[in-house]
Amino acid sequence: xxxxxxxxYGFAASHRLYSPALTEEENRETxxxxxxxxxxxxxxxxxxxxxxTVDPVTGRVVALDLLNGIAEKQILAPFRYxxxxxxxxxxxxxxxxxxxxxVEVDRRLRAAxxxxxxxxxxxxxxxxxxxxxxxxxEISTGAVADAEGWGSARSEKxxx
Amino acid sequence: xxxxxxxxxxxxxxxxxxxxxxxENERIYGxxxxxxxxxxxxxxxxxxExxxxxxxxxxxxxxRLREILEEKVLNVYxxxxxxxxxxxxxxxxxxxxxIAIDIWNRVHPWIGGRARLHAVRVHETAELSVExxxxx
Numbered sequence: 293x294x295x296x297x298x299x300x301y302g303f304a305a306s307h308r309l310y311s312p313a314l315t316e317e318e319n320r321e322t323x324x325x326x327x328x329x330x331x332x333x334x335x336x337x338x339x340x341x342x343x344x345t346v347d348p349v350t351g352r353v354v355a356l357d358l359l360n361g362i363a364e365k366q367i368l369a370p371f372r373y374x375x376x377x378x379x380x381x382x383x384x385x386x387x388x389x390x391x392x393x394x395v396e397v398d399r400r401l402r403a404a405x406x407x408x409x410x411x412x413x414x415x416x417x418x419x420x421x422x423x424x425x426x427x428x429x430e431i432s433t434g435a436v437a438d439a440e441g442w443g444s445a446r447s448e449k450x451x452x
Numbered sequence: 453x454x455x456x457x458x459x460x461x462x463x464x465x466x467x468x469x470x471x472x473x474x475x476e477n478e479r480i481y482g483x484x485x486x487x488x489x490x491x492x493x494x495x496x497x498x499x500x501e502x503x504x505x506x507x508x509x510x511x512x513x514x515x516r517l518r519e520i521l522e523e524k525v526l527n528v529y530x531x532x533x534x535x536x537x538x539x540x541x542x543x544x545x546x547x548x549x550x551i552a553i554d555i556w557n558r559v560h561p562w563i564g565g566r567a568r569l570h571a572v573r574v575h576e577t578a579e580l581s582v583e584x585x586x587x588x
Contacts, residue, residue: 294587295549300579349471350480351547353582357479 298341306333307376307388337422344414354414366400390429456499461530464491465546501570512567524558548576552584
């Protein structure tokens with residue numbers, strides 16, 4: 293039987309929404325207070341939805357320790373209590389909006405997925421990010437990143 | 453069009469399989485493998501799909517849906533030890549995956565007319581939920 297399991301995680305981080313491709317005035321118009329030069333932070337929540345078949349013995353669709361492990365290693369540890377613009381490589385060139393954060397979370401998870409779960413294991417179906425209770429972004433896995441070749445030429449190594 | 457109804461129940465369970473060793477049970481289920489059990493406040497969302505009736509404007513009378521959920525799910529699950537008191541959990545581990553599948557099986561036969569059961573989502577905690585759409 294095929295089920296979808298969703299697990300939610302949290303991390304706190306700071307960011308600034310500012311694009312060098314826009315003028316100061318355009319940045320202020322586009323991002324408002326989020327363009328303030330010194331940045332600001334959020335308590336982010338990330339929900340990962342995994343789809344697969346329920347194991348008849350364990351009753352589980354995914355090993356939760358492995359799911360928690362990949363989330364911790366790929367997302368929470370690199371992002372927790374960080375300045376995203378300064379300390380996460382991709383956000384030196386990409387504005388860390390909720391949308392782009394979702395794309396990066398999805399990309400990082402997919403890059404480590406088969407190594408963690410093996411071939412034919414449960415698949416990542418959806419990533420949902422809450423920047424606040426009222427600002428939420430949902431991404432069908434792979435859709436955006438694959439279309440735009442996101443991060444394909446970038447180093448995976450963070451700055452620190 | 454999809455419309456959802458949310459209900460709640462509280463129950464205890466033990467996530468252990470007799471087919472696994474103690475070490476495997478603890479690795480797979482963590483603290484949930486405690487043989488003396490533990491409990492949750494479960495939240496169940498049942499999503500119904502269909503076109504609204506042109507006269508009543510309803511896909512399914514939500515009062516009727518509430519009655520079905522009370523009779524077929526809440527009366528069976530609420531304030532019970534699932535492993536001992538709710539079939540099939542005498543022989544199947546009451547993970548949130550299996551709970552979602554079992555609730556689907558209990559509700560599905562009672563949804564008719566212009567309504568189809570679309571999904572059952574069970575929240576075990578604020579962080580963990582499972583959705584089942586009847587797919588084999």
